[in-house]
Amino acid sequence: MAKTRDDRSLFAAGMVLGVGLGGFVDGIVFHQLLQVHNMLSARYPKTGVDPAIALANVEINMFWDGMFHAFTWIMTVVGLVLLWNVAQRQRAPLSTRLFVGSLLTGWGAFNLVEGIIDHHLIGIHHVIEGPNHLPWDLAFLGSGIVLLIVGWLIAQPRRGEAGLEMPGRAVAR
Amino acid sequence: MLAMRPWLWLYVIATLLIASPAVACPLCASPTGQQVRAGIATDFGYHLAAIGLPFVVFLLIVYVIHSGWPLKFRRISAPSRSWE
Numbered sequence: 007m008a009k010t011r012d013d014r015s016l017f018a019a020g021m022v023l024g025v026g027l028g029g030f031v032d033g034i035v036f037h038q039l040l041q042v043h044n045m046l047s048a049r050y051p052k053t054g055v056d057p058a059i060a061l062a063n064v065e066i067n068m069f070w071d072g073m074f075h076a077f078t079w080i081m082t083v084v085g086l087v088l089l090w091n092v093a094q095r096q097r098a099p100l101s102t103r104l105f106v107g108s109l110l111t112g113w114g115a116f117n118l119v120e121g122i123i124d125h126h127l128i129g130i131h132h133v134i135e136g137p138n139h140l141p142w143d144l145a146f147l148g149s150g151i152v153l154l155i156v157g158w159l160i161a162q163p164r165r166g167e168a169g170l171e172m173p174g175r176a177v178a179r
Numbered sequence: 180m181l182a183m184r185p186w187l188w189l190y191v192i193a194t195l196l197i198a199s200p201a202v203a204c205p206l207c208a209s210p211t212g213q214q215v216r217a218g219i220a221t222d223f224g225y226h227l228a229a230i231g232l233p234f235v236v237f238l239l240i241v242y243v244i245h246s247g248w249p250l251k252f253r254r255i256s257a258p259s260r261s262w263e
Contacts, residue, residue, distance in 0.1 A: 012245060012253050014244065017244065021241050021244070022238070025237055046226060058214075061211055062211050062214040062215050063218070064203075064220040065203045065215040066215055066219055069215075070219075073227065077230065081234060112241075115237060116237050119236050119240070120233040122231060123233050124230075128229050
């Protein structure tokens with residue numbers, strides 16, 4: 007997949023960009039649309055407390071969700087910078103397969119890391135708060151593993167795959 | 180603060196007017212707003228570290244992959260340019 011320095015650079019750029027894009031999917035779909043998986047929901051719950059406290063807790067979680075989005079945005083920028091560096095190397099093989107695979111691998115790896123640290127080790131939040139949060143947290147880890155494996159498989163070159171040549175740049179698809 | 184430009188004063192006043200119905204925002208001068216500010220300030224560094232830690236760990240993983248260890252990949256053929 008990425009034996010050369012250029013291949014590894016493209017894979018690394020895709021992984022970091024995958025965290026950014028995956029983080030935004032998480033933030034938009036789960037945090038905002040479904041209003042679950044908020045960053046400090048285990049410490050500042052919005053259910054099972056007085057309505058006035060729940061309102062403050064929602065606002066506190068909104069602040070830390072914003073901080074998560076800020077980190078995600080930084081990762082997106084870092085990924086773009088890395089990708090731009092790779093693209094500027096004229097001999098770098100810009101493989102679509104490798105890039106898409108690295109995006110999914112990055113997204114999956116981050117779900118795995120975030121799930122293990124935040125859900126299980128520190129316990130600052132869970133996917134769905136409540137007494138039965140474990141199945142949801144395990145499903146989140148499972149999604150990370152699936153994304154990681156699928157991304158890894160997509161990034162593998164097919165047997166006998168040959169690169170296509172474009173003016174000024176070596177491109178492998 | 181007093182030397183602010185007129186447009187900045189307008190911005191502050193407009194913000195306060197708009198914010199007043201939403202009494203729970205971190206900038207709101209209300210009991211709930213104070214509660215929100217206090218909640219954000221409580222263990223701020225710890226919470227920031229907890230939220231940032233997965234990103235740091237992930238970047239370390241990417242660095243390890245980028246450095247070429249321990250993964251050895253098959254190489255995608257990169258054809259040379261036709262004029263070379």
